[in-house]
Amino acid sequence: MPKDAPTPTAPLDLFAIDALLDAEEIAIRDAVRRFCDDHVRPHIADWYEKGAVPARDLAKQLAGIGLLGMHLEGYGCAGTDATSYGLACLELEAADSGIRSLVSVQGSLAMYAVYRFGSEEQKQEWLPKMAAGEAIGCFGLTEADFGSDPGGIRTRAVRYGADWVLNGTKTWITNGSIADVAVVWARTDDGIRGFVVPTDTRGFSAAEIRRKLSLRASVTSELVLDNVRLPAAAMLPAARGLAAPLTCLSEARFGIVFGSLGAARDCLETTIEYARTRRVFDKSLAAYQLTQAKLADMTLELGKGMLLALHLGRLKDAGKIRPEQVSLGKLNNTRVAIAIARECRTILAANGITMDYPVLRHANNLESVLTYEGTSEVHQLIIGQALTGESAFR
Amino acid sequence: MKIVVCAKYVPDATGDRKFNADNTVDRVGVDGVLSELDEYAVEEALQIRDATDGEVVVVTVGPEVARAAVLKSLQMGADSGVHVLDEAIHGSDSAATSLILARAVERQRPDLVLCGMASTDGGMSVVPAMLAERLGLPQVTFASEVVVEDTTVRIRRDGDAATEVIEATTPLILSVTDQCNEPRYPSFKGIMAAKKKPVETLTLGDLGIAADQVGLDAAWTRVDGFTERLPKSAGTVVTDDNGSGADQLVSFLVSQKFV
Numbered sequence: 001m002p003k004d005a006p007t008p009t010a011p012l013d014l015f016a017i018d019a020l021l022d023a024e025e026i027a028i029r030d031a032v033r034r035f036c037d038d039h040v041r042p043h044i045a046d047w048y049e050k051g052a053v054p055a056r057d058l059a060k061q062l063a064g065i066g067l068l069g070m071h072l073e074g075y076g077c078a079g080t081d082a083t084s085y086g087l088a089c090l091e092l093e094a095a096d097s098g099i100r101s102l103v104s105v106q107g108s109l110a111m112y113a114v115y116r117f118g119s120e121e122q123k124q125e126w127l128p129k130m131a132a133g134e135a136i137g138c139f140g141l142t143e144a145d146f147g148s149d150p151g152g153i154r155t156r157a158v159r160y161g162a163d164w165v166l167n168g169t170k171t172w173i174t175n176g177s178i179a180d181v182a183v184v185w186a187r188t189d190d191g192i193r194g195f196v197v198p199t200d201t202r203g204f205s206a207a208e209i210r211r212k213l214s215l216r217a218s219v220t221s222e223l224v225l226d227n228v229r230l231p232a233a234a235m236l237p238a239a240r241g242l243a244a245p246l247t248c249l250s251e252a253r254f255g256i257v258f259g260s261l262g263a264a265r266d267c268l269e270t271t272i273e274y275a276r277t278r279r280v281f282d283k284s285l286a287a288y289q290l291t292q293a294k295l296a297d298m299t300l301e302l303g304k305g306m307l308l309a310l311h312l313g314r315l316k317d318a319g320k321i322r323p324e325q326v327s328l329g330k331l332n333n334t335r336v337a338i339a340i341a342r343e344c345r346t347i348l349a350a351n352g353i354t355m356d357y358p359v360l361r362h363a364n365n366l367e368s369v370l371t372y373e374g375t376s377e378v379h380q381l382i383i384g385q386a387l388t389g390e391s392a393f394r
Numbered sequence: 395m396k397i398v399v400c401a402k403y404v405p406d407a408t409g410d411r412k413f414n415a416d417n418t419v420d421r422v423g424v425d426g427v428l429s430e431l432d433e434y435a436v437e438e439a440l441q442i443r444d445a446t447d448g449e450v451v452v453v454t455v456g457p458e459v460a461r462a463a464v465l466k467s468l469q470m471g472a473d474s475g476v477h478v479l480d481e482a483i484h485g486s487d488s489a490a491t492s493l494i495l496a497r498a499v500e501r502q503r504p505d506l507v508l509c510g511m512a513s514t515d516g517g518m519s520v521v522p523a524m525l526a527e528r529l530g531l532p533q534v535t536f537a538s539e540v541v542v543e544d545t546t547v548r549i550r551r552d553g554d555a556a557t558e559v560i561e562a563t564t565p566l567i568l569s570v571t572d573q574c575n576e577p578r579y580p581s582f583k584g585i586m587a588a589k590k591k592p593v594e595t596l597t598l599g600d601l602g603i604a605a606d607q608v609g610l611d612a613a614w615t616r617v618d619g620f621t622e623r624l625p626k627s628a629g630t631v632v633t634d635d636n637g638s639g640a641d642q643l644v645s646f647l648v649s650q651k652f653v
Contacts, residue, residue: 023589024586024589028582028585031579031585034579065582066581066582066583067582070582078581078586079583079586080582080586084582
C-alpha cells in the first residue's frame, strides 16, 4: 500500500451513521462495545467450540451495565429508548448472536411479557431480580409441531379448583434449562393464556438441546410440563389470546433488526482487514477489483439495512411502529446479514471456516436468526398481507 | 468527603493523532476521550464517595470538545462537573495548566484531589505535584491503593525495590496508578442520569487569571518541531521447510544487534 494512501473508512462510517445518533445513544453503544471487547470476544470462540457458555455469570455482568430489560421503565430497569436498545443488540450480536439471544429473551420476551401483561405482584416479584441478572427467564411458546403456527399449540392449562394445572412440551426455548422462571403459553377454555412458572415448581423440567451447529454459545432447551400445578395468581392477567405472545415476539424481532447487522458488520470489518493484509500473487487481496466489488456491494447492503433499522427505531420511539414494519426490518436485515457473512467467507477462503475468524461462526448463527422470531417466509406473508389485504398464511 | 478529580480530554490513542501548525496537539479535529489513566482516578473517587457518603466533582480544562471528559465521568457516576473553557488556554504547558486547575479546584474546597498517574498524550506526570505546590497541600503520587478513614488516608506505593505505605491527613492531593482499581463501565442508568447533572463552565476571568499568564506565549517550554513515527512495516515471515529456521532467526537477531 502506498505511504500516502488515504486511511480506510469503516463501512458504517461511510454512511455517517453516527450523525444520526445522539450523544447518549453513542455512549450506550460504546459501553456495550467495550463490554463485549473485554468480556465476550476473548472467550467466544471457546464457548462456541465447547457449546457451553457461562450464561448465569454472564447475565450478572450484562446486568451490571443495565442491559437486561434496558428499554423497560422502573423495576430496576434502565428505561432507555428503543433505538438505544437496538444499538445495544447490534453490538452484542457483533460479538455473537448467542449472546444477543440471551439478552433478547431475557428482556424482550420474558421480562417484557411480565412487564406488559403481568400483575403488579408479578412485576414486583420478578422484574427487579431479572434486571439484576439474579433470575434468568425464558419464554415458552414454540412446540415441536407448532413454530410458524403458534395458534395450534397443544400445551393445556386446566382449572383445578382455584389453581391451574399445565401439561405439555415446549421446544427451542432459549435459556430454558438455566432459567429461574418460564413464561409459558398454554391453551385454556378461554383461549391462549400466559403463565409465570417458577422452574422449581414440581413437574417442570428442562433439558438442553445438544448437537447444534448454530448458536452454540447459547443455551437452547426443551421444557416439559408434567402436571405443573400453579396458583391462580400465576396467570398473566392482561394476556388474552395469541396476540399477547405475538406482541412479545415483535419486541424481540425489533432487536434482531439491529442485531443481525452487528454480525454482518463484524464479518465485513474482519474481511476488509484480512483483505488488506493478505497477499495474493504480488499484491494485497484488497487491491483486486473483484474483492472491491464484493466489499462495496456488502457495504451498500449493510448501510441500507442500518438506515432502515434506525428509521424503524425512531418510529418505535415515536410509538408509531406497526408489526408489519418490524417484519420489513427483520426480513431484510437477517437476509442481508447472512448473505454478507457468506460472501465474506469467500474472501477469507479456507481461513474463513476456522474459529480464528468470526465469519463462519456468524454465518452459522445467522442460519438460526433467519428463521427464529418468525421465519423469512412468515415475514413475507405478513408484508404480503399488509400490501394486499389477503391473508395467505394457510 | 468532597473529592475533586482532575480529568483530561486526550486524543483517542486508537485513532489518528495530529498536530496543529503551532506544534500543539490537535484536540479538536480528532476523536478524543477521557484519558484512560484518569478513569482510575474517577473510579477511586466514586468508591471513596460511596464509602464515605461524599461528593465527586470532576474538573477539566480544554476546548469545547473537552466537555466529553466531564460527561464520561458523570456517566460513570460523578455528581457534577466544572469545565474551564477559554480560547486563551490553547497551548498551555503543564505549569499553566496547573495554575488553571489550582484556581478551579480551590473554589471547591475539597478534602481530596485525585489525578491519574499521567495523561495518555503528554505523559509528564507532573501536574499533581505542581497542583499541590500551588495549593500548598501535601501530595502522594502513584498510589496503588487508597484507604480512607475519616480524615486519615493510607496510601500504598509500589516501587521497583519496595512497597511503601504512607499515611496522610486530608486535605490531600493524590495521583493513582492503573493498579488501584478496575474502572467501571458507565451503566445505562448512569448515561441517562448524566445529562441532568450540573456542569459549570468557567472562563479565565472567573478564576482571576489573566490571559497572558497561560497559553502558548506564556509556556516555559516550546515544541520546536515534531516527526511522526513511521507506520509499522510488515514483519518478516521465516519459512522453515528445511530445518534452517533457527539459523535464520539467529542471523536476524545478530543483524539487529539483539544478541
